[in-house]
Amino acid sequence: MSSKLKLFSFSGGIHPPENKHMTENKKIETCKSPDIVTIPLLQHTGAPCEPLVAKGDEVKLGQKIGEPKGYISAPVHSSVSGVVKSIETVDLPTGIKANAVIIENDGKDTPEEPLTSGKRLEDFSIKELQNLVLEAGIVGLGGACFPTHVKLSPPDDKKIDIIILNGAECEPFLTSDHRLMVEKPEEIIYGMKVIMKILNVSQGYIAIEDNKPDAINIMKEAAQKEKGIQIIALPTRYPQGAEKQLIYAVTGRQVPAGGLPADIGVEVNNVCTAAAIARAIQTGMPLYQRIVTVSGGAVKEPKNVLVRLGTSFRDVIEFCGGWTEEPAKIINGGPMMGTALHTLDVPVTKQTSGILLFTKKEAEQPEPSNCIRCARCHYVCPIRLLPMNISAQSLLGNYEEAEKLHALECIECGCCSYICPASRPLLQSIQVAKKEIIEARKQNA
Amino acid sequence: MSNYIVSSSPHIRTHESTSRIMLDVIIALIPAGVVSIWKFGVKSLWVILLAVISSVLTEYIVQKLTKKTVTINDFSSAVTGLLLAYNLPPGAPWWMVIIGSVIAIALVKHAFGGLGHNFMNPALAARAVLMACWPVHMTNWISPGSDAVSSATPLVLRKISDAATSATSAATSSATSGATAGATAASMELPSLLDVIIGNIPGSLGEISSAALLIGAAYLLYRGVINWRIPFTYLATTFVLTLFINGWDFYDAFYQLFLGGLILGAFFMATDYSSSPVTSLGQIIMGIGCGILTTVIREFGGYPEGVSYSILLMNVATPLIEKYTMPKIFGEVGSRV
Numbered sequence: 001m002s003s004k005l006k007l008f009s010f011s012g013g014i015h016p017p018e019n020k021h022m023t024e025n026k027k028i029e030t031c032k033s034p035d036i037v038t039i040p041l042l043q044h045t046g047a048p049c050e051p052l053v054a055k056g057d058e059v060k061l062g063q064k065i066g067e068p069k070g071y072i073s074a075p076v077h078s079s080v081s082g083v084v085k086s087i088e089t090v091d092l093p094t095g096i097k098a099n100a101v102i103i104e105n106d107g108k109d110t111p112e113e114p115l116t117s118g119k120r121l122e123d124f125s126i127k128e129l130q131n132l133v134l135e136a137g138i139v140g141l142g143g144a145c146f147p148t149h150v151k152l153s154p155p156d157d158k159k160i161d162i163i164i165l166n167g168a169e170c171e172p173f174l175t176s177d178h179r180l181m182v183e184k185p186e187e188i189i190y191g192m193k194v195i196m197k198i199l200n201v202s203q204g205y206i207a208i209e210d211n212k213p214d215a216i217n218i219m220k221e222a223a224q225k226e227k228g229i230q231i232i233a234l235p236t237r238y239p240q241g242a243e244k245q246l247i248y249a250v251t252g253r254q255v256p257a258g259g260l261p262a263d264i265g266v267e268v269n270n271v272c273t274a275a276a277i278a279r280a281i282q283t284g285m286p287l288y289q290r291i292v293t294v295s296g297g298a299v300k301e302p303k304n305v306l307v308r309l310g311t312s313f314r315d316v317i318e319f320c321g322g323w324t325e326e327p328a329k330i331i332n333g334g335p336m337m338g339t340a341l342h343t344l345d346v347p348v349t350k351q352t353s354g355i356l357l358f359t360k361k362e363a364e365q366p367e368p369s370n371c372i373r374c375a376r377c378h379y380v381c382p383i384r385l386l387p388m389n390i391s392a393q394s395l396l397g398n399y400e401e402a403e404k405l406h407a408l409e410c411i412e413c414g415c416c417s418y419i420c421p422a423s424r425p426l427l428q429s430i431q432v433a434k435k436e437i438i439e440a441r442k443q444n445a
Numbered sequence: 446m447s448n449y450i451v452s453s454s455p456h457i458r459t460h461e462s463t464s465r466i467m468l469d470v471i472i473a474l475i476p477a478g479v480v481s482i483w484k485f486g487v488k489s490l491w492v493i494l495l496a497v498i499s500s501v502l503t504e505y506i507v508q509k510l511t512k513k514t515v516t517i518n519d520f521s522s523a524v525t526g527l528l529l530a531y532n533l534p535p536g537a538p539w540w541m542v543i544i545g546s547v548i549a550i551a552l553v554k555h556a557f558g559g560l561g562h563n564f565m566n567p568a569l570a571a572r573a574v575l576m577a578c579w580p581v582h583m584t585n586w587i588s589p590g591s592d593a594v595s596s597a598t599p600l601v602l603r604k605i606s607d608a609a610t611s612a613t614s615a616a617t618s619s620a621t622s623g624a625t626a627g628a629t630a631a632s633m634e635l636p637s638l639l640d641v642i643i644g645n646i647p648g649s650l651g652e653i654s655s656a657a658l659l660i661g662a663a664y665l666l667y668r669g670v671i672n673w674r675i676p677f678t679y680l681a682t683t684f685v686l687t688l689f690i691n692g693w694d695f696y697d698a699f700y701q702l703f704l705g706g707l708i709l710g711a712f713f714m715a716t717d718y719s720s721s722p723v724t725s726l727g728q729i730i731m732g733i734g735c736g737i738l739t740t741v742i743r744e745f746g747g748y749p750e751g752v753s754y755s756i757l758l759m760n761v762a763t764p765l766i767e768k769y770t771m772p773k774i775f776g777e778v779g780s781r782v
């Protein structure tokens with residue numbers, strides 16, 4: 001399908017330096033299988049898993065080692081075969097701590113029984129597919145890590161009529177989605193078909209920012225023969241890939257404040273998630289590896305790497321030749337929304353889309369000064385909030401006032417802090433306000 | 446153990462800074478300053494230098510005395526000094542310039558919390574105080590090129606000629622005062638439109654050349670330091686209202702746009718970040734409000750010009766305007782994108 005579609009444009013947004021040139025033309029390389037993997041039992045939004053193995057147990061590649069507790073959760077699997085060394089609390093790259101299964105790799109990659117084998121997509125029932133997505137431990141690989149099986153089982157009163165795959169990849173530096181689209185377009189299309197089948201939807205869009213013309217062309221070619229799947233080129237503007245902004249850009253529908261995409265009949269998944277679904281169905285293997293962009297000025301050989309979950313950041317950096325100079329800052333994810341880490345000894349999880357090593361110069365940030373009320377934060381806010389006012393109230397501890405200014409609607413894209421000429425910690429103070437507001441609501445409930 | 450920097454996202458920042466914005470304003474004000482020095486000679490230069498230096502010095506002293514970080518390198522006090530100078534007559538006495546700077550920086554800016562917290566435009570507030578205290582010095586206009594020849598600004602002439610016309614036409618019997626005013630107006634004709642736009646007129650030292658100010662304004666718009674909302678609605682409102690009040694005299698309505706510091710006020714003073722609304726709708730209301738007040742003061746008030754008072758009045762209305770013009774957020778009922 002190639003009919004011209006009317007695109008909508010969200011308000012606000014920024015054009016930070018893209019810095020994708022370091023890795024956008026580099027083929028995905030498979031990272032060396034590490035001697036030891038640290039597999040956290042919490043790699044998703046929701047409840048952590050219960051371990052299914054104990055110290056000394058032998059595990060196989062793809063074996064389920066963590067059982068989800070609760071509906072909003074997802075199982076975790078071993079990314080190597082070997083012996084469980086211990087189960088202990090570790091630092092996660094998101095800045096929190098969680099229990100993890102530490103496995104010594106025997107290097108044999110003895111595989112677990114596949115979840116499914118050789119069945120064609122037409123022969124699966126919807127229930128079987130939903131269960132497969134759950135059993136394969138698939139979560140949103142764009143960064144939110146929301147369990148995908150939950151998204152693929154919407155309540156009956158929410159009728160979904162449009163599926164969007166998010167290939168915008170608007171974060172600077174990151175190119176893992178880009179490379180996936182260029183190298184494995186058929187996996188993405190297959191995953192899209194699975195999602196469309198599960199949700200009984202005939203309209204599917206794959207949205208890509210127009211700074212990736214090669215990916216757009218390749219995806220268009222791959223989608224040519226597919227009914228109902230259309231490739232959309234979106235203008236390059238951060239945060240084009242933010243869920244609400246993406247839905248608006250493609251469909252013109254606005255997710256109501258405080259609502260979910262399903263409220264307006266739309267479901268968004270990352271292209272990586274779609275590919276993971278495809279792989280689970282085609283190979284029967286659960287999600288045990290992901291593509292990670294390793295970049296930043298301090299990395300010796302910036303790369304896109306296929307990494308087994310649980311591999312430490314240090315091993316991944318080593319695979320990329322180490323660093324040219326001692327990095328000043330380590331970031332899990334992109335530079336706009338990623339988390340700065342105090343150590344390289346954290347495992348790659350389902351959430352890790354990028355590892356950035358910033359040089360001293362790249363990490364430099366000016367000291368904050370007085371707000372001059374230039375309102376640039378307001379102009380760039382894709383939600384049209386008044387970040388400087390919310391921030392001012394937050395810094396004074398007036399969280400109720402911050403709530404009245406819609407602090408909870410903030411999507412934490414970071415445009416406000418990026419653009420602030422006074423370098424004020426706008427997003428940071430809004431995040432504090434959000435936390436306090438949610439805390440207060442819990443107390444009052 | 447290595448020490449990696451841990452900070453909240455985002456991890457990249459724009460290169461724009463407060464000092465860069467202030468520097469842009471200074472750059473934008475240069476053409477008008479050059480015309481002023483060309484027209485009024487070195488007198489202008491002295492007032493400009495004195496105002497800038499005393500403003501920066503005042504900020505330095507205030508911040509030292511209150512044990513705060515000295516922030517004179519953000520250029521904001523230099524901008525205030527420059528704007529104050531542009532609002533003074535070219536021959537303003539030195540002590541008046543210094544007093545004005547101290548009022549602007551110490552009283553209007555720092556007493557209320559410093560940069561970003563002043564509730565009025567500091568330069569305009571200082572001008573208003575000086576005007577109230579030393580009206581003679583503040584209206585001692587001189588003609589460009591001549592040496593200390595007292596003159597009247599075109600707006601004053603316009604006011605006198607208006608009064609004369611209405612007086613002569615209304616009451617032929619008691620025409621004494623009218624005739625006198627008429628004679629004065631006749632002897633001092635209104636300058637041509639070209640002179641007015643270039644700046645070949647008496648007036649405050651930075652306001653005279655609308656052409657030079659517009660060049661600066663275009664630069665500020667291009668750099669994104671200001672947006673069109675306040676200045677354009679301000680000028681449009683003034684134009685339309687004057688047109689309406691003066692019986693569809695297009696020439697006069699156009700002519701008076703370039704008088705009395707309207708261009709300086711609309712682009713450089715009413716757009717002051719601290720004392721104007723941040724919301725889009727609020728900025729439009731600010732512009733319209735300034736336009737209405739300026740026209741009313743000019744046409745019906747006792748003063749010949751009303752730019753500074755109208756901006757100051759709208760400055761104090763700013764918090765109220767903001768309160769009632771909060772934008773609808775994304776996804777809110779009835780919001781536009």
